[in-house]
Amino acid sequence: MAKKVWTGIRLVVMTLFSFLFFVVLLLFLQLNGDEESSGLELFGYTSFTVLSNSMEPTFSAGDVIIIEQVENAEVGDVVTYMTPERRLFTHRIVNESIEQGSKSYITKGDNNSIEDRLPIVSEQIVGVHRFTIPKVGLVAETIQKNIDMRYVVFIPLMLFFILTIVEMIQKKRNKPKEEQLYEKESP
Template sequence: MVKKGLAIIKVLLTGVFSFVFFLVILLFLQGDWKEGRGPELFGWTSYTILSNSMQPTFSAGDVVIMKPVTSLKNQDVVTYMTPQRQFFTHRIIGSSQTDGQLVYETQGDNNQVPDEDTIVKEQVVGVHAFTIPYLGTVAAYIKQPIGYGTVIILPIFIWISLTLYEKYTKKRREDSCNENKII
């Protein structure tokens, strides 16, 4: 019974470790985390929400997945880049023509006033597709030494310990069987 339980734990830990390992590779080897931007795949990009300006739609620490821009309309949630290379994720609340160019007015759902500057389509880097709650918080935790140890090193240590224990008990059983056959 103990052997079966250990085997189940080992399989679960291997699965969890594999998932976390590939998630860490995906999140940290790609993307520009200084700007809150995650990896890009086929034009789809992730961004970590850094403030609560869009509550209750999403909160600081959530990761939003943005699909490529095809068209923009009122009430779309978009991530756009300012001339200062800052990213904001806000809702389009209106559009107008300024100097012969279509501009969009944006506002955070939790903000009382619209954003000071309007944006143009070329500034928009993605339209909201879906949200992964708390993933940004988890990613920030993993980047800390204690988080890295908890999420990466600890599972590896447990997996190695279980493997060594399994080999040790198997050898003991084989030795015990060999002693019983000799007698």
């Protein structure tokens, strides 16, 4: 009975540890210092931390947005785009036009009173907003500012190795007992 309880506790601890480790790793990767800071890219989706309030009430500074890489954007879509100066912005497409066979878009932040100064073209669009994780970026920023990141990675890895070693030692201790029981039951 005690063995089953210990196995259950180990499973819960390792699951919790793994989840927290990957959440901290995601938060660590999230901030880079642009207008919008990109994080993890996975299966055509990318996360960005919003650093301004230009899109309130849709999302706010400190939120993490998930965008999807798409071929076509439409009026009404919230897109993340890169300017010629290599800065990222996330604004809503409010108008589109076709001039000389090339499509361009006019964007505007939901919280801004005027449209963005320059139109953008499809090639500048990084992706279309799909969903928001509120305030996760603030947690990432707090961790990054207040904790030495070597410890954020080093301590969980050391805990993982210690737990693995303890588990290996326990298996070696229990193995002779299991072999003895098997030998006693065998004719």
